[in-house]
Amino acid sequence: MIPSCRTASELLSQGQDRPLTLPEQFRLRTHLLICKRCRRFSRHLDFLRMAIRRYRDRE
Amino acid sequence: MEPTPPGASYAAIERERGYLLRYAQLQLRDSVQAEDAVQETLLAAVEGAARFSGRSALRTWLTGILKHKIIDQFRRNGREQPLAAAGDERPEADIVDALFAGDGHWREFQSEWGDPATALENSRFWTAFELCAQRLPARTARVFMMREVMEMPTEEICQELNITATNCWVMLHRARLTLRECLDTTWFATPRR
Numbered sequence: 001m002i003p004s005c006r007t008a009s010e011l012l013s014q015g016q017d018r019p020l021t022l023p024e025q026f027r028l029r030t031h032l033l034i035c036k037r038c039r040r041f042s043r044h045l046d047f048l049r050m051a052i053r054r055y056r057d058r059e
Numbered sequence: 060m061e062p063t064p065p066g067a068s069y070a071a072i073e074r075e076r077g078y079l080l081r082y083a084q085l086q087l088r089d090s091v092q093a094e095d096a097v098q099e100t101l102l103a104a105v106e107g108a109a110r111f112s113g114r115s116a117l118r119t120w121l122t123g124i125l126k127h128k129i130i131d132q133f134r135r136n137g138r139e140q141p142l143a144a145a146g147d148e149r150p151e152a153d154i155v156d157a158l159f160a161g162d163g164h165w166r167e168f169q170s171e172w173g174d175p176a177t178a179l180e181n182s183r184f185w186t187a188f189e190l191c192a193q194r195l196p197a198r199t200a201r202v203f204m205m206r207e208v209m210e211m212p213t214e215e216i217c218q219e220l221n222i223t224a225t226n227c228w229v230m231l232h233r234a235r236l237t238l239r240e241c242l243d244t245t246w247f248a249t250p251r252r
Contacts, residue, residue, distance in 0.1 A: 004163025013232040017206065017213045040169035044239050047175040052207045054179055055188060056082055 008038045067111040086204045096128040191241035203234035
């Protein structure tokens, strides 16, 4: 079953905190293939992580 | 033969003060407590400068000391005023519910942020970023900063705060959604300056 955006966003977030299981990875990839919004959200999450570390480390 | 440990000079330690303060401030959200934690760290560093092996970067070494000071402060704060009593988590749960329709779809279209690297070069972006980080509820912010600033694994965070892994992931998810929304509204969705 293809997860909802809400579930996909949870998986994307958890993917930053733990290795996702293979079924989770499969469901998430299937969702991302068809969902532009979650693909954007995924990029935004990557950006947040990068931004906070840049903020922490900037001179 | 072991090389002689080079130690760390006072000037080199003092040069890291700004970095350490920013780190502590993100984590403690209290400038007095942040100052104290950094002061204690610098003191411990100066006293133990000879123990610095030079194998790790000075900053990494100092950050390791600071982490302990911050966690000590969390524990003191926890004894004085448990965070759970702050009762500030509800509005945020509502924020997340507001982002998704009943069927689990996003209510709003995610706006395109363009090349985010451009934002990182803009000092006004960092002001927006600070404001958004400060707006996170205390408990959520603590978990999020432990994860993203201290880069602690979730198991360690759970252990320190005595929460379940699921609880931890829920809070991190909320923190990210909330921060994303705030940056979207206050920076990316507003006309370019």
